[in-house]
Amino acid sequence: xxxxxxxxxxxxxxxxxxxxxxxxxxxxxxxxxxxxxxxxxxxxxxxxxxxxxxxxxxxxxxxxxxxxxxxxxxxxxxxxxxxxxxxxxxxxxxxxxxxxxxxxxxxxxxxxxxxxxxxxxxxxxxxxxxxxxxxxxxxxxxxxxxxxxxxxxxxxxxxxxxxxxxxxxxxxxxxxxxxxxxxxxxxxxxxxxxxxxxxxxxxxxxxxxxxxxxxxxxxxxxxxxxxxxxxxxxxxxxxxxxxxxxxxxxxxxxxxxxxxxxxxxxxxxxxxxxxxxxxxxxxxxxxxxxxxxx
Numbered sequence: 001x002x003x004x005x006x007x008x009x010x011x012x013x014x015x016x017x018x019x020x021x022x023x024x025x026x027x028x029x030x031x032x033x034x035x036x037x038x039x040x041x042x043x044x045x046x047x048x049x050x051x052x053x054x055x056x057x058x059x060x061x062x063x064x065x066x067x068x069x070x071x072x073x074x075x076x077x078x079x080x081x082x083x084x085x086x087x088x089x090x091x092x093x094x095x096x097x098x099x100x101x102x103x104x105x106x107x108x109x110x111x112x113x114x115x116x117x118x119x120x121x122x123x124x125x126x127x128x129x130x131x132x133x134x135x136x137x138x139x140x141x142x143x144x145x146x147x148x149x150x151x152x153x154x155x156x157x158x159x160x161x162x163x164x165x166x167x168x169x170x171x172x173x174x175x176x177x178x179x180x181x182x183x184x185x186x187x188x189x190x191x192x193x194x195x196x197x198x199x200x201x202x203x204x205x206x207x208x209x210x211x212x213x214x215x216x217x218x219x220x221x222x223x224x225x226x227x228x229x230x231x232x233x234x235x236x237x238x239x240x241x242x243x244x245x246x247x248x249x250x251x252x253x254x255x256x257x258x259x260x261x262x263x264x265x266x267x268x269x270x271x272x273x274x275x276x277x278x279x280x281x282x283x284x285x286x287x288x289x290x291x292x293x294x
Contacts, residue, residue: 008177008178008180008181010144010246010250011174011177012174012175012177012178012181012242013144013174013178013242013243013246014144014148014174015148015170015171015173015174016171016174016175016178016242017144017148017149017152018148018149018151018152018170019152019166019167019170019171019174020149020152021148021149021150021151021152021153021154021155021156022152022153022155022156022163022166022167022170023084023152023156023167024098024102024149024152024153024156025153025156025157026153026157037222037224038093038096038219038222038224038225038228038231038232039096039099039100039103041218041219041222041224041232042096042100042104042215042231042232042235043100043103043104043107044218045214045215045218045232045236046078046079046100046104046235046236047076047104047107047108047111049214049218050075050076050211050214050236051072051075051076051115053075053207053210053211053214054071054072054074054075054076054207055072055075055119055122057071057075057203057206057207058071058072058075058123058203061199061202061203062123062199062203063195063196063199063200064192064196064256065123065124066123066124066254066256066257067196067200067256067257067259067260068119068123069116069119069120069123069124069248069252069254069257070244070248070254070256070257070258070259070260070261071200071203071204071207071260072115072119072123073112073115073116073119073244073247073248073257073260073261074204074207074239074241074244074260074261074264075207076108076111076112076115076244077108077239077240077241077243077244077261078101078104078105078107078108078239078240078243079097079100079101079104079105079234079235079236079238079239079240082238082269083097083101083234083235083237083238083272084097084098084101086234086238086272086273086276087230087231087234087235089276089280090230090234090275090276090279090280091227091230091279091280092227092228092229092230092231092234092279093225093227093228093230093231094231096227096228096231096232097231097234097235100231100232100235101235104235105149105240106146108243109142109146112247116247116251116252120252144243144246178242186259186262192256192259193259196259197263200259200260200263201263201267203260204260204263204264204267204268205267207264208237208264208267208268208271209271211236211237212233212236212237212271212275214236215229215232215233215235215236216229216233218232219232219233226282230279233275234272234275234276237268237269237271237272237275238268238269238272239264239268241261241262241264241265244258244261245258245261245262248261
């Protein structure tokens, strides 16, 4: 397990983040200046509303303090780059999706140490076994996220042809290694998982249901367009669980904390797939209706 925690997990996450950077250009960052209202709605919901939902569900239902911390870390995760692909499939606002992924990920780096230590203090109290120096944790999170993404963007900017060749191999290989790491963590925590699986599954289902309802409601209240609403909703479902698992397992050193993230991966994806199909159906229906009216 030490190899998993110290080599495979951080290594695979580093290369996944690097592959994300290979998908981005400086133009993607300039898109942040567009759709400001929708961007603010998405950021507000993901950085403030979802953590409140997470800590509420964890306080009410989490079977153990460690799982409560893990669930809260899950609730604070930024959207993953897969959300951009799903937004494209759903005919949503891809530029908004990219902007949300980028901005929330950057803000996440600044606030996650506070969220993590606040959650540990709230749910577990002072614990020597998971005490990590604050600055060290910030440095390790940045080194595994912001640094590889920046290098990926640089590669895409200066060696675009090389980035195009490297991206599928790096992304697929790193994802495979990450899945293997997940498998070892599940095997190591199987006894706890057996006892808590039903509760954790219900918790992540409720969280995803509330997340998409909140995203949809806030979008409608702020009169965002259907494409903007689609992008924000999907961004609330597809999450960067790998980063949260790295914080829980490698930095905090508590493998049990990673179980909510592992369970959420298929659940969040299932919610997203259903949402994408519904969005595409409604989009086609809207287009047909508009043509008939003309």
